[in-house]
Amino acid sequence: MKKIMVATDYSDSAGSAVHYGVSLANHFGSQLSLVSAVEEPYSASAGALVDIRQKIREQAMETMTQVKNEVSGQLTNGASIDIHTVDGDPGRTITRVAKAKDYDLIVMGTKGSTAARELFTGSVANSVIKNSKLPVLAVPVKVPFSDINxxxxxxxxxxxxxxxxxxxxxxxxxxxxxxxxxxxxxxxxxxxxxxxxxxxxxxxxxxxxxxxxxxxxxxxxxxxxxxxxxxxxxxxxxxxxxxxxxxxxxxxxxxxxxxxxxxxxxxxxxx
The missing domain is CATH 3.40.50.620 (HUPs)
Known part of the structure; x- marks a missing residue:
């Protein structure tokens, strides 16, 4: 697993997923990529759409940069970290990028009252699991990080x-x-x-x-x-x-x- 993607919108579901991504990267000496998909707003004029999307992208990059700085010192065994934003529907976009960039694993936080409710009701995680053809590690929102024994x-x-x-x-x-x-x-x-x-x-x-x-x-x-x-x-x-x-x-x-x-x-x- 030399390339690991942590796909997130940086809601409350992101924290543990990042910790698991870091742990996996350290064990495998992987390139760890934090990826946030910027979805087009449902309603906006042409000019406003560009502005809104750019603001969302900037906010995502700012948040991911903070996370990158926080976890960089935790990386060992030759692991490295980078950050990216991509435009489009999160489910389809994450699937497309993971395939195009040859990632070996997708790590995702799952929102909602339970992980299953997200996974089985057409959510982003469900879409990725069904369409990516890659292994997916889905981390429920309330699950704290724990070593895998x-x-x-x-x-x-x-x-x-x-x-x-x-x-x-x-x-x-x-x-x-x-x-x-x-x-x-x-x-x-x-x-x-x-x-x-x-x-x-x-x-x-x-x-x-x-x-x-x-x-x-x-x-x-x-x-x-x-x-x-x-x-x-x-x-x-x-x-x-x-x-x-x-x-x-x-x-x-x-x-x-x-x-x-x-x-x-x-x-x-x-x-």
């Missing part, structure tokens, strides 16, 4: 496209020396289990599998219990348009169960 990877019964899907997670596990717990909730009891190639894909890192059966609890309840039981510092999910994530999108309790938790969410792309 234990990670929960929740998987369903869908096969992965290949070992490359898990590579960002494996790199993170190695960099932090963290423990990985692979959780699978066999709620329907169909016996299909998880992708049989997972042990092969995860060889070389410390990990163990935990499979639970229980129709009395939902997918999200099972994940939530696992996070609390193991005092995890990070939850990792794999995004694909079928199976697990498809079911999550349709669960009305998702915002109250999974993402109302004291851990950030790392989303990997199954592509």
């Amino acid at each position: 234990r990670v929960i990877l929740s998987v369903d019964d869908q096969p992965l496209a290949g070992p490359h899907v898990l590579q960002p997670l494996i790199e993170l596990i190695r960099a932090y020396g963290a423990e990985l717990i692979v959780y699978h909730g066999d709620r329907d009891g169909d016996g299909k289990g998880y992708d049989p190639k997972l042990p092969e894909y995860l060889s070389g890192i410390t990990h163990r599998f935990e499979v639970r059966r229980g129709e009395e609890e939902s997918i999200t309840e099972g994940i939530q219990k696992t996070i609390k039981l193991h005092r995890a510092d990070l939850l990792c999910l794999i995004y694909h348009d079928r199976g697990f994530f498809g079911r999550l999108f349709n669960e009305s309790t998702v915002s109250k169960v999974v993402f109302d938790s004291p851990v950030p969410l790392l989303v990997l792309q199954d592509a």
Whole structure:
């Protein structure tokens, strides 16, 4: 992870995301970029539009410069930091810039009463997760920074496209020396289990599998219990348009169960 983007509007959701970005940059010796998307005002005359956009851009740069100055002294291991503003709708613009500039990871703060409410109601984070094809670390607004010592990877019964899907997670596990717990909730009891190639894909890192059966609890309840039981510092999910994530999108309790938790969410792309 040599290039990490922290995408933010510098609301209250920005603080912890920046701290996680700094921590990751230090572990990987990365270039850390603070990026703020300047969205066009909904209503303004031509001349006023230019003035408003310029003022927003200047305010964003001023705030990011302050943050840059605050965290520059915290950078180690050859990590560096730069700042940028870009014009356009935040979701589409962040996705476009991340692809064009070859970033390896996007870190985002999520606003709202819960992270899930933002992620699953067409928010910027949701747009980026669905369209960027890059790993996304979504940090809920109320989550304070914590070192990553234990990670929960929740998987369903869908096969992965290949070992490359898990590579960002494996790199993170190695960099932090963290423990990985692979959780699978066999709620329907169909016996299909998880992708049989997972042990092969995860060889070389410390990990163990935990499979639970229980129709009395939902997918999200099972994940939530696992996070609390193991005092995890990070939850990792794999995004694909079928199976697990498809079911999550349709669960009305998702915002109250999974993402109302004291851990950030790392989303990997199954592509």
